[in-house]
Amino acid sequence: xxxxxxxxxxxxxxxxxxxxxxxxxxxxxxxxxxxxxxxxxxxxxxxxxxxxxxxxxxxxxxxxxxxxxxxxxxxxxxxxxxxxxxxxxxxxxxxxxxxxxxxxxxxxxxxxxxxxxxxxxxxxxxxxxxxxxxxxxxxxxxxxxxxxxxxxxxxxxxxxxxxxxxxxxxxxxxxxxxxxxxxxxxxxxxxxxxxxxxxxxxxxxxxxxxxxxxxxxxxxxxxxxxxxxxxxxxxxxxxxxxxxxxxxxxxxxxxxxxxxxxxxxxxxxxxxxxxxxxxxxxxxxxxxxxxxxxxxxxxxxxxxxxxxxxxxxxxxxxxxxxxxxxxxxxxxxxxxxxxxxxxxxxxxxxxxxxxxxx
Amino acid sequence: xxxxxxxxxxxxxxxxxxxxxxxxxxxxxxxxxxxxxxxxxxxxxxxxxxxxxxxxxxxxxxxxxxxxxxxxxxxxxxxxxxxxxxxxxxxxxx
Amino acid sequence: xxxxxxxxxxxxxxxxxxxxxxxxxxxxxxxxxxxxxxxxxxxxxxxxxxxxxxxxxxxxxxxxxxxxxxxxxxxxxxxxxxxxxxx
Numbered sequence: 001x002x003x004x005x006x007x008x009x010x011x012x013x014x015x016x017x018x019x020x021x022x023x024x025x026x027x028x029x030x031x032x033x034x035x036x037x038x039x040x041x042x043x044x045x046x047x048x049x050x051x052x053x054x055x056x057x058x059x060x061x062x063x064x065x066x067x068x069x070x071x072x073x074x075x076x077x078x079x080x081x082x083x084x085x086x087x088x089x090x091x092x093x094x095x096x097x098x099x100x101x102x103x104x105x106x107x108x109x110x111x112x113x114x115x116x117x118x119x120x121x122x123x124x125x126x127x128x129x130x131x132x133x134x135x136x137x138x139x140x141x142x143x144x145x146x147x148x149x150x151x152x153x154x155x156x157x158x159x160x161x162x163x164x165x166x167x168x169x170x171x172x173x174x175x176x177x178x179x180x181x182x183x184x185x186x187x188x189x190x191x192x193x194x195x196x197x198x199x200x201x202x203x204x205x206x207x208x209x210x211x212x213x214x215x216x217x218x219x220x221x222x223x224x225x226x227x228x229x230x231x232x233x234x235x236x237x238x239x240x241x242x243x244x245x246x247x248x249x250x251x252x253x254x255x256x257x258x259x260x261x262x263x264x265x266x267x268x269x270x271x272x273x274x275x276x277x278x279x280x281x282x283x284x285x286x287x288x289x290x291x292x293x294x295x296x297x298x299x300x301x302x303x304x305x306x307x308x309x310x311x312x313x314x315x316x317x318x319x320x321x322x323x324x325x326x327x328x329x330x331x332x333x334x335x336x337x338x339x340x341x342x343x344x345x346x347x348x349x350x351x352x353x354x355x356x357x358x
Numbered sequence: 359x360x361x362x363x364x365x366x367x368x369x370x371x372x373x374x375x376x377x378x379x380x381x382x383x384x385x386x387x388x389x390x391x392x393x394x395x396x397x398x399x400x401x402x403x404x405x406x407x408x409x410x411x412x413x414x415x416x417x418x419x420x421x422x423x424x425x426x427x428x429x430x431x432x433x434x435x436x437x438x439x440x441x442x443x444x445x446x447x448x449x450x451x452x
Numbered sequence: 453x454x455x456x457x458x459x460x461x462x463x464x465x466x467x468x469x470x471x472x473x474x475x476x477x478x479x480x481x482x483x484x485x486x487x488x489x490x491x492x493x494x495x496x497x498x499x500x501x502x503x504x505x506x507x508x509x510x511x512x513x514x515x516x517x518x519x520x521x522x523x524x525x526x527x528x529x530x531x532x533x534x535x536x537x538x539x
Contacts, residue, residue, distance in 0.1 A: 002455065002458060005458045005459065005461075005462050006458075008462055008465075009461060009462050009465050012462075012465045012466065012468070012469050013465065015469070016468065016469060016472050019472065019476065020472065020475070020476075023475075023476050031481055032481065032484065035475075035481060035484045035485055035488060035529065036475065036476075036484070038488055038525050039472075039475050039484075039487070039488040039491050042488065042491050042492050042495050042518065042522065043468070043472075043491065043495065045495065045514065045518055046468075046495045046498055046499065049498075049499050049502055049508075049511050049514050050502060050506075052506060052508060054508055054510035054511055054513070054514055055510075057499075057511070057514045058510075058513065058514050058517055061514055061517045061518040061521060062517050062521055065492070065518060065521050065522065065525060066520075066521025066522065066524045066525050067521070067524075069525040069528055069529070070524060070525060070528035073528050073529060074528070193436050193439045193440065193443075194436065194440060194527065194530075196436070197432070197433065197436035197523070197527065198527075200432065201433065201520065201523060201524070204429065204520065205520060205524075208516065208517070208520070212513070215513075219509075219510055219513075220510040220513065220514075221510075221513070225517070229517065229520075229521075232520070232521055232524045235524065235528070236524055236527060239527050239528060361453055364453075365453065365456050368456065368457070368460050369456070369460070371460075371497070372460050372463045372464065372467075375463070375464055375467040375493075375494060375497065376463060376466070376467050376470075378467070378490065379466075379467040379468075379470035379471050379490060379494070380470065382470065382471060382474050382486075382487060382490055383470055383473060383474055388480065388482050388483055388486070391474075391483065391486060392486055395486050395489060395490050398467070398490060398493060398494075399489070399490075399493050402493070402497070403493055403496065403497060406460075406497050406500065406501075407500065410500055410501070410504065413453070413504065419509065419512065422512050422513075422516065423500065423512065425516065426496065426500070426512070426515055426516050426519055429516070429519055429520055429523075430493060430496065430519045433519065433520065433522075433523030433526075434489060434493065434523070436523070436527075437489055437523055437526035437527070437530075438486070438489075440526060440527065440530035441482050441485050441486050441489075441526065441529075441530060442482075443530070444482060444529075444530040445480065445482035448480075448482075
């Protein structure tokens with residue numbers, strides 16, 4: 001690509017990213033800023049692709065462009081405003097004007113300082129000559145890592161401990177989500193257009209998730225991207241009004257949620273018992289172990305993201321096998337008690353036939 | 359020869375993309391703009407992927423490109439309908 | 453051929469930029485959403501061209517994910533109108 005074209009290309013990309021980011025933060029309407037943020041994620045995935053980082057581009061496209069938008073829109077729509085949510089402005093109390101200005105200046109200086117440090121670090125990195133970089137070290141040891149994609153080798157083998165802790169952070173997030181209470185109520189059954197979209201989109205996304213998981217060993221892909229794509233399939237089904245979106249129920253849900261950390265720990269401890277270092281895979285088994293860990297991680301990541309979209313513990317799906325679903329919980333608003341009682345009887349009767357609702 | 363054909367297809371696709379985005383800027387109404395958008399999605403991407411599929415090295419890549427076009431075709435048709443219906447409901451207050 | 457691909461990538465980037473103007477300006481959320489769809493499709497086109505120019509076949513996978521998840525985002529945006537109060 002010749003230099004002028006590349007320069008103009010990069011310039012347009014840069015202006016797009018910065019102006020989208022600025023606009024997303026500067027608007028007062030929350031829904032507008034979420035849409036701008038989604039567009040920002042799209043362009044950012046493009047930028048990662050331009051910078052020759054396809055793994056990050058995959059993750060950004062899956063999580064930043066699609067899922068973050070869905071999560072944020074679902075959260076924003078919960079606000080009590082009717083149409084167009086306005087973010088609350090800073091308090092208008094005139095007596096605190098002095099403190100407000102001081103806080104603003106402090107924050108401005110802090111951000112400027114951080115930007116300066118980042119700029120200095122960038123300049124340091126730009127004039128790097130022939131130093132021993134991480135890439136060379138990884139390339140030298142790639143043969144014994146069990147995979148041929150250097151990013152997967154770093155994530156799942158050389159720095160596996162970091163990934164284990166990341167999955168533990170996701171587990172903590174699930175505990176937080178469960179602590180929020182019941183999930184949001186579902187959506188109405190979709191019309192024919194949306195329903196037909198969901199019918200082919202969900203299976204294709206599941207297929208692509210499996211493909212990304214498998215291909216992660218030798219090409220950009222891996223557990224995070226596959227998990228996000230799998231979550232997108234469930235979210236599409238949820239938006240189409242289905243009650244069965246692929247999320248397991250009851251005990252299986254708990255099992256799948258901890259599977260990522262559990263399988264990782266199990267592998268590490270078994271290796272420890274066999275006399276090897278913690279998570280030090282024997283080179284002959286490394287590929288298979290990485291695949292097993294990645295599969296469990298993919299399921300956990302997908303479940304976590306879907307639970308985040310649901311917004312709490314999934315009530316209708318939280319059924320122990322053999323136990324009948326109880327009466328509507330006491331947390332229902334009193335004003336809705338009358339219609340709830342009317343619809344409770346038929347919905348209980350239809351409770352075992354939920355899957356034919358949509 | 360194949361290169362010339364691929365080049366022509368890619369340039370035509372680019373033309374439809376630009377027509378779509380200029381239409382997005384210049385047309386007066388949301389519903390009219392949706393027409394412009396779907397031209398870019400269907401024909402623009404279709405011609406582009408056709409040209410790139412001719413240029414591709416192996417059959418698997420061409421198949422992936424075809425899949426991308428089909429997916430965008432179906433998805434953008436549904437999205438355009440959903441966006442138009444959402445806007446209509448907002449206007450008439452459901 | 454590579455020069456043509458480079459110029460096409462630049463043209464698609466321009467198309468994306470024009471869509472950006474509509475995202476920033478568009479008077480309603482529907483305008484912004486459909487401009488985001490255009491940005492997504494232009495991004496798909498740019499990624500496909502970049503995969504040939506920069507010799508990174510993985511960018512085709514990125515383009516596929518981007519296309520599908522832009523559809524999911526549009527579905528999420530319009531799906532908000534359908535939220536029921538009782539499941």
